[in-house]
Amino acid sequence: MTGKTSLQRQLSLGLTLGLTLLWLVAVTASGLVMQRELDKALDSALEETAQRILPLAVVEILNQDSATSPQRIASLQPHDEYLTYLIRDETGAILLRSHDADQTVFGEQPRTGFVTTPTHRIYGAAAVSNTVHIEIAEPLAHRHTAMLQAVMELLLPLALLIPVSLAGVWWLVRRSLRNIVAYRDAIESRGAGDLSPVPTAALPTEIEPIAAAVNQLLEKLRRALDAERSFTANSAHELRTPLATALAQLQRLQREIPAGPLQDKTVQIEASLHGLSRLSEKLMQLAKAEGAGLVSATAQDMVPTLVFVVGEFRRATKVPLLLSVPDGRPVLSCMDQDAFAILVRNLIDNALKHGAAGKPVEISLATDGTLRVINAGAIVPADTLAQLRGRFVRSNTDASGTGLGLAIADTIASGAGAQLTLQSPATGRADGFEAIVNIIAS
Ligand SMILES: Nc1ncnc2c1ncn2[C@@H]1O[C@H](COP(=O)(O)OP(=O)(O)OP(=O)(O)O)[C@@H](O)[C@H]1O
Ligand SMILES: [Mg+2]
Known part of the structure; x- marks a missing residue:
């Protein structure tokens, strides 16, 4: 692919993308650190709670009647438990439980230390020569929600950062390139x-x-x-x-x-x-x-110059010159008058010299600035036509000449910002030659 790229576009997108990626990396890194610290703090709280409940539970169990069935701690007020616990003996029989405790969460046998199940983080501790075990469970969903919230809050500024940085970088790059763009325009114009x-x-x-x-x-x-x-x-x-x-x-x-x-x-x-x-x-x-100096500062009417040049030719030849110009309306162009006269002279000279002998030559200038010089004559092949503008280039002709006429006309036209077009056969005819220049293009 060799597609042209805009420096402004490339810099703006590149810098914004880079900034966004860096931000995402920073959010990921701080998320990981945060998760570790959060886990540590919550684990420590879990351990602390177990260590606090265990002595109280031991006293409670020792005081209670051994025949009674496992005791469920009644809640003072109805509420959902965030931490649930089980007190079991070494065989796994439940001695005491918090009112929301679900035994399936804790497993068959009591364990000590930290254990992570698919749904809970559990801490277990033992007392009275490993005869009383406490296990306390915290749902993992809670930790996940806390992490998710923290990460979302870190990501939130991105929504603002991306458009603001895109606009900022765009503005900055545009401002920095301002003089280069002006330089380009100066060359272009x-x-x-x-x-x-x-x-x-x-x-x-x-x-x-x-x-x-x-x-x-x-x-x-x-x-x-x-x-x-x-x-x-x-x-x-x-x-x-x-x-x-x-x-x-x-x-x-x-x-x-x-x-x-x-x-x-x-x-x-x-x-x-x-x-x-x-x-x-x-x-x-x-x-x-x-x-x-092929272009003058102010636009001038080209009709009088054309009429004058055609008048000169009429006096010198018997061949009819059919001139058509806009009725009473000027055709303004910035092309230099002298240069325009030289251009027209060369085109009419060619039409008279190379056109079919005695056949009229049509010269027209339209209000849109299109000058046409048309003559009858044999068709000039397209490949020859393409080369006629070259200096000293002549096609098969008996007429005398230097081969510079069309080169001069072409140089004047392009120097004034216009274009010389050659056509054979002429527009709407089966033969002949037509030279077209739009002088308002200058
Ligand atoms: N109106 C025309 N009809 C047919 N052939 C033309 C016409 N104008 C130009 N040509 C062909 O293009 C060639 C180049 O024209 P150009 O005006 O450059 O040179 P020239 O007329 O031969 O010489 P000069 O320098 O005297 O004008 C001519 O030799 C001629 O063969
Ligand atoms: Mg000529």
């Missing part, structure tokens, strides 16, 4: 892009080194990512100017040289330079997508 140090001041000394190590790790990670990001952004930026210059010079060259094989070569070079320029543009977008 931060977005994937937030690598700033987590405050560790209030943590207990046992946990603080772990938190410090986590912060060190976060810092290292942040520096490594910053370095990677700034390298990507800088190199892409630095490439822009030389690329633009090279393109301009190439175009001037094209005008100067006559048509022919040389001219064809310049066209190829121009296409390569355009590809490089697109790559540097995508790398800049990727650097932005990986940076912080």
